[in-house]
Amino acid sequence: MAIVIVGASLAGANAAETLRSEGYQKEIIMIGDEPDPPYERPPLSKGYLLGNQELDEAFVHPMEWYREHTIDLRLSTSVTALDVGDKRVRLSSGERIGYDKLLLATGARPRPVDVGGARYLRDIRDSKALKSLLTAGTDVAVIGAGWIGLEVTAAARTHGAEVSVVETDSLPLRRVLGDELAAFYRDVHADKGVAFHFGRTVTSSDGASVTLDDGTSVPADVVLAGVGVSPCTELAADAGLEVDNGIVVSESLQTSAPDVYACGDAANWFNPLIGARMRVEHWENARQGGMVAARAMLGQQVSYDWIPYFYSDQYDVGMEYSGWVGPGGYDRVVIRGSMDSREFIAFWVKDSRVLAGMNVNVWDVQDDIRALIKAGYADGATVDLAKLADGEAALDTSLIA
Numbered sequence: 001m002a003i004v005i006v007g008a009s010l011a012g013a014n015a016a017e018t019l020r021s022e023g024y025q026k027e028i029i030m031i032g033d034e035p036d037p038p039y040e041r042p043p044l045s046k047g048y049l050l051g052n053q054e055l056d057e058a059f060v061h062p063m064e065w066y067r068e069h070t071i072d073l074r075l076s077t078s079v080t081a082l083d084v085g086d087k088r089v090r091l092s093s094g095e096r097i098g099y100d101k102l103l104l105a106t107g108a109r110p111r112p113v114d115v116g117g118a119r120y121l122r123d124i125r126d127s128k129a130l131k132s133l134l135t136a137g138t139d140v141a142v143i144g145a146g147w148i149g150l151e152v153t154a155a156a157r158t159h160g161a162e163v164s165v166v167e168t169d170s171l172p173l174r175r176v177l178g179d180e181l182a183a184f185y186r187d188v189h190a191d192k193g194v195a196f197h198f199g200r201t202v203t204s205s206d207g208a209s210v211t212l213d214d215g216t217s218v219p220a221d222v223v224l225a226g227v228g229v230s231p232c233t234e235l236a237a238d239a240g241l242e243v244d245n246g247i248v249v250s251e252s253l254q255t256s257a258p259d260v261y262a263c264g265d266a267a268n269w270f271n272p273l274i275g276a277r278m279r280v281e282h283w284e285n286a287r288q289g290g291m292v293a294a295r296a297m298l299g300q301q302v303s304y305d306w307i308p309y310f311y312s313d314q315y316d317v318g319m320e321y322s323g324w325v326g327p328g329g330y331d332r333v334v335i336r337g338s339m340d341s342r343e344f345i346a347f348w349v350k351d352s353r354v355l356a357g358m359n360v361n362v363w364d365v366q367d368d369i370r371a372l373i374k375a376g377y378a379d380g381a382t383v384d385l386a387k388l389a390d391g392e393a394a395l396d397t398s399l400i401a
């Protein structure tokens with residue numbers, strides 16, 4: 001019997017690594033339906049797509065690492081069924097494997113759009129294909145002004161392509177960042193010559209242009225859809241596990257079935273620090289969640305009380321964001337620094353508690369931002385808002401009122 005990990009992913013690889021570093025010596029089998037060993041996806045829309053990062057750098061470990069750590073890595077293989085009664089999974093090869101503990105790290109896949117010829121960006125093959133198309137003079141239409149859409153936009157403009165972004169909302173990233181910071185990202189792209197079509201959708205494509213729902217025709221040799229992802233939950237749902245916007249897990253990442261755990265993009269977990277259920281589609285959640293799930297599978301008492309974190313790079317604008325703000329969950333945004341010079345920290349605040357913070361082209365401040373957020377959630381700590389906005393005041397817990 002073994003620990004079986006479904007998804008040769010960032011989360012799965014971090015779980016396997018933690019199992020070994022915590023001293024687990026029995027069999028680990030990791031099964032992934034992609035042909036590549038676990039890799040990090042962020043370069044697919046940034047460094048690799050821009051042509052300044054090699055793909056090799058994206059792999060979590062080289063292949064030898066899995067052999068050295070006796071991890072039985074089975075690639076190009078799907079898990080097609082899960083029997084939680086018999087504690088077995090069935091593989092696309094027909095083989096059945098028993099498990100002591102099972103980790104579902106199945107990730108997410110892009111939501112489809114009903115536009116012929118639209119491309120998506122999730123895996124290495126998508127990125128390679130897209131990269132070959134982003135050349136000077138190419139017309140690119142991006143459907144959806146979320147993180148993936150905007151990062152592809154930045155890469156395409158950097159390659160010299162002409163880019164139009166079609167977005168149903170009135171600003172990019174509005175649901176994540178709110179109006180104030182969404183307008184900032186609109187301006188970053190507009191300054192680079194990106195044409196935005198807000199409040200619109202694409203209804204059709206003919207290979208050279210797309211038509212919008214108001215009849216406008218927009219040139220488009222390439223159509224890239226980035227309208228969000230859906231968690232890969234079929235395996236769990238078919239096995240009778242509780243699924244609701246992801247595989248539902250406890251604060252120790254345990255599913256509704258005994259000895260079955262889930263983490264990463266696929267999991268909807270209860271975060272005891274924030275006091276809410278959440279499903280997070282970001283790199284650091286895959287890393288942290290994989291580590292916590294491994295410890296949980298080893299029987300350790302764990303509580304995944306982690307503050308969500310992510311980052312994005314677009315042109316020369318780099319950012320990191322920590323925190324959790326539900327829709328309409330903040331009453332003001334406090335800015336420390338200068339948005340005009342594109343070097344600032346934005347704080348989302350409610351009743352003088354810091355819920356989230358985003359540093360833009362300002363570095364080495366995440367630990368301090370996270371300490372303020374943690375104090376707000378754990379102890380209800382409020383901060384002095386004038387000092388929070390004052391770049392001369394120390395950015396630490398002395399801001400707590």
Ligand SMILES: Cc1cc2nc3c(=O)[nH]c(=O)nc-3n(C[C@H](O)[C@H](O)[C@H](O)COP(=O)(O)OP(=O)(O)OC[C@H]3O[C@@H](n4cnc5c(N)ncnc54)[C@H](O)[C@@H]3O)c2cc1C
Pocket residue numbers: 006007008009010011012031032033034040041042043044045077078079080105106107108121122123148232235263264265266280281282283284286309310311312313
């Ligand atoms: C282009 C791109 C750029 C990104 N940039 C950033 C960024 O800048 N910052 C950030 O924080 N996050 C970023 N992300 C998000 C981040 O990459 C994801 O949150 C992370 O990959 C999630 O890891 P995961 O291990 O949960 O799942 P995934 O990476 O989705 O891996 C799951 C794996 O499981 C496989 N699988 C699913 N079902 C089965 C099955 N039944 N049998 C076998 N295998 C199966 C899937 O094919 C996949 O290989 C980016 C994502 C993309 C696509």
